[in-house]
Structure formats: C-alpha cells, structure tokens
Amino acid sequence: xxxxDLIRILGDIITEVDVLRSEFTRGTETRNxxxxxxxxxxxxxxxxxxxxxxxxxxEFSEAANSLxxxxxxxxxxxxxxxxxxxxxxxxxxxxxxxxxxxxxxP
Numbered sequence: 001x002x003x004x005d006l007i008r009i010l011g012d013i014i015t016e017v018d019v020l021r022s023e024f025t026r027g028t029e030t031r032n033x034x035x036x037x038x039x040x041x042x043x044x045x046x047x048x049x050x051x052x053x054x055x056x057x058x059e060f061s062e063a064a065n066s067l068x069x070x071x072x073x074x075x076x077x078x079x080x081x082x083x084x085x086x087x088x089x090x091x092x093x094x095x096x097x098x099x100x101x102x103x104x105x106p
Contacts, residue, residue: 001055001064003052006048006053006064006067006101007045007048010041010044010048011045013071014038014041014045016074017034017037017038017078018038020084021035030088033088034088034091037088037092037095040095040098040099041094041095044099044101047102048101048102051105053101053104053105059100060101060104063097063100063101063104064101066097067098070090070097071094074094
C-alpha cells in the first residue's frame with residue numbers, strides 16, 4: 001500500500017462517516033460519537049498528507065493489512081443504519097489502526 005492509497009482510503013471512510021452522521025440528530029449520543037470519530041480521522045489524514053512514512057517497515061505492513069481488513073468489515077455495516085453499534089465498534093478499531101500508523105511518523 002502506498003501512502004496515497006492510505007490517504008484515499010481515509011478520505012473515503014470520512015465521507016462514509018459524514019453520510020452516516022447525517023442520519024442522526026445533532027446532540028444524540030450516536031451523532032456525538034460519530035462526530036468525534038470523524039474529527040479523529042480528519043486529523044490523522046491531515047498528518048499523513050504532510051509527512052512521509054517509511055512504507056517498508058514490518059510495523060507499517062501489519063497496520064496496512066489491518067486497515068484493509070477493517071475497511072472491508074466497515075463496508076459491510078456502514079450502509080445499514082440498523083447496524084450502528086457494529087459500525088461504531090468497527091470505526092473505533094479503524095481509528096486505533098490509523099493511530100498506530102500515524103505513530104510510525106518520526
């Protein structure tokens with residue numbers, strides 16, 4: 001996975017989260033959680049755009065593989081508003097993986 005692929009994946013996920021957020025009234029617990037996740041993802045994406053990651057480390061490869069798997073899992077639940085709890089859990093896992101990737105930045 002190239003850094004540009006990572007940035008694109010994050011952008012796609014942010015868009016999906018924005019669409020999902022629009023299904024909930026502001027101030028509700030679910031909307032607040034989605035807002036927080038969206039803010040985290042946006043911040044990570046901005047950091048990734050500004051820096052260069054060493055893509056040849058085992059840590060990056062492991063995190064990239066985790067991201068790919070979690071992204072597939074996310075796609076299975078995010079379009080179904082009835083699976084919001086599953087989607088939130090998957091998004092929390094995704095944020096954790098992205099955070100691991102960002103922590104690889106020197």
